[in-house]
Amino acid sequence: MNKPRNLTIYNSLSGQKEPFKPLHENRVGMYVCGPTLYSEPHMGNMRTFINFDMIYRYLLFLGYDVKYVRNITDAGHITNSAGEAVDSIGKAAKLEQVQSLEIVYKYNVKFQELQRLYNMLPPSIEPTATGHIQEQIEIIEQILANGLAYVVNGSVYFDVKTYSERFEYGILSGRKVDELEEETRTLNAQDEKRFFADFALWKKANPDDMQIWRSPWGDGNPGWHIECTAMSTKYLGAKFDIHGGGLDLKFPHHEDEIAQSCGSAGENPANYWMHANMLNVNGQKMSKSLGNYFLPKEIIEGSTTVFDKPYSPNVIRFFMMQAHYRSTLDFTSDALNAAEKGYNRLTEALKLLPSLPESAENSHDAESWAAECYRVMSDDFNTPMLIAQLFEAAKWINSVNDGKASMTAESKQLLLTTMQAFVTQVLGLTIEENRSNDxxxxxxxxxxxxxxxxxxxxxxxxxxxxxxxxxxxxxxxxxxxxxxxxxxxxx
RNA sequence: GGUCUCGUGGCCGAGCGGCUAGGCAGAGGUCUGCAAAACCUCGUACAGCGGUUCGAAUCCGCUCGAGACCUCCA
Incomplete structure (x- = not known):
């Protein structure tokens, strides 16, 4: 069976589903904002990465040659709206009495372990911010040369007002520059910025900073947004297909990335902007500051007090795949238990399939069933509908096993290859074998x-x-x- | 305050103008020594109030409620 490729993707830029047309036939460039490694990623962080892992897998499955770049943020300087520099990595380092890169290294090792545990395919490359300081400086220079940034006292700021005369600032998030001003609640007068919406491209170093780099403007740190522009440009070019990340990065992070790309290379870097929705706990976003988070490891080990039993990574993944990537998902014990049972039922059926008796007749239509699997996944990666479809197959399989339905050898083969492919290759689940290897x-x-x-x-x-x-x-x-x-x- | 999203049966969660996903839980049944599993049958849900339409969970308006972003955040 040929794999149909009539893929549509919801584009945050247009706010609607669009037919997917890669820049280059058969090839896809995808950039996803990765973690800031000043602590162990929590389950909410993982949801975004797992969702994009599924998207990566489906693109590969459809036969695209995908270059998947996901950065690791290991340079800490981020400037908030009040203009204060917040070095989250440095902060964590001081707390733990170690060097910044030691912190990043430590949590990166954990992150890599989690990727394996949750069966995520490694990206084509995971570049780090600290490894691309030169590239970031070059882009800042380009933006300065284009007259869209200014230097103040050793720092460089992006000039949003001038920019908005040539481009549309807010194109992604729907914000208007004039309105932004009124929206802002607190404005610190100490600001070096000409306009409050301006953001730092380069920030002058503080004496107690743990990481400092040299630049044409003096010693300092790169701004938060510039690393993504530098690394996506380096590995995927000034224009690529898909840019993804968590919904909470839409503004200001992604908006500013667009501004930086337009400001340096003259165009929006990506054709399709995709945002994965948040993982909730009791209706609220899981986050560090709220303290309502748990770690991916804790759930597997059953060591969190929130749940009374451990869940396998497969169950967690399956649970996440039962919700669409653009919807919020609530993490509860009841929902997880339901997912666990469903996952078992589905995989038991799949394991039963090869031993099924074959008939001359079919009680169901395997061809149209398989086509439906492709159709729903190609409709903006609708994994919940795919899973519903897989359960339809499970029911057929069990019925055949009970002698209440029939299946030809041909259909059996189609079901087997299709189910295995979607379950393991696309959803990224592993089938836990019953029998021991012993x-x-x-x-x-x-x-x-x-x-x-x-x-x-x-x-x-x-x-x-x-x-x-x-x-x-x-x-x-x-x-x-x-x-x-x-x-x-x-x- | 500004921008935006969402409110679906006991729970989770799709659908987004007519053909009323799916999973879990529950009830009844088949099978079975019992159990487990599996299969069959059963719930007519779409926050509320109006409107558009032959027809709305799906479109429009209002009300209520929840959440996200506007600070770091996946």
Missing amino acids: GLVDKVMEVVLELRKTARENKDWASSDKIRDHLAAAGITVKDGKDGATWSAQP
Whole structure:
């Protein structure tokens, strides 16, 4: 079956779904804003990365040659609206009595581990901000040369007012420069900026900064937004296909990236801007400052007090895939439990599929079923609908197993390849095997079930149930079917 | 205060003008020594009030409620 590629993507720039047309036939350039590594990423951070992992996977699955760039922010200087420099990495470093890069290294190791745990494909490259100081300086110089920035006292600021005479500031977030002024609540008079909406491209160093770089304007640190412009330009060019990130980065971060690109190269860097929605806890965004967060590791280990049991990374991923990437998702114990059961039902059906009896007839249409899988995923990556579709297949499979429906060998093959592909390659789930790889265990189980069978034939229910109960206590489930008993073990 | 998003059955969560996803939980049934699993049947939900329409959860207006961004944030 040919993979249809009539993909549509919701573009934050236009606020609607658009047919996806890559700049270069068959090739896609995608940049996603990665983590700032001053602490361990929490589950909310992971949701964005997992969603873009799914998007990356589906693009690959459709046969695109994708270059996926996701940065790592390891330079700390960020300037808030009041003009104060906030060095979150330096702050964490001082708290922990170590150097900034040591902090970043430490949390990057954890982040890489989490990527593996949650089965995320590694991006094509994960460039760091500190590794691209020169590139950032060059872009700032370009913006200065274009007359869209100014130097004050060793710092460089982007000139939003002049910029908005030539380009549209607020094109992504829908903000108007005139309105912005009135919106601002507190304005610090100490500001070096000419206009409050101006933002730092380069910030003069403070004496106690832990990271300082040389620049044409003196020692200092790059502004927050410039690293993404520098790295996306370096690895994907001035114009590429998709730029993604969390919804909370839409303004000001992405808006300023657009301004920097227009201000240096003269054009919006990406054709499609995609934003993944937030992970909520009790209706509120998970965030550090609210303290309502938990760590990806804690959920797997069951060490958070929020949930009374651990959940496997597959269940977490499956749970996330049951919601659309543009919707908020509430993390609750009930929802997670429901996802766990659903995930098990789906994977059990998939495991059952190869052993299904084949008929001359079909009770369902496998072709149109498969086509629907592609259709819904190509409609702005609608994973919840894909999962609903997968459950339709699960029902068919179980019915065939019960002798209540039929499936031809051809349909079986189509179902098998399609389901496996969508479950493992696209959704990024791994199928947890029932049987151990240890042939010894299989043999032992064979003996145990044989003994139990004898007991059952003698109607010795006490022995039969004892074996079943004890195995259950050991995490092994025995199911009695028409053709004898089968077993499965919880990992 | 400004900009924007959202309110769907017990819970989670799709759909976004007619054909009323899906999962979990619940009820009944089939199967079974019992159980588990699986399958079948069952809930007619779309915040409220108006309006547009032959027809609205889906479009428009108002009201109420929740949230996001405007400071760092995935």
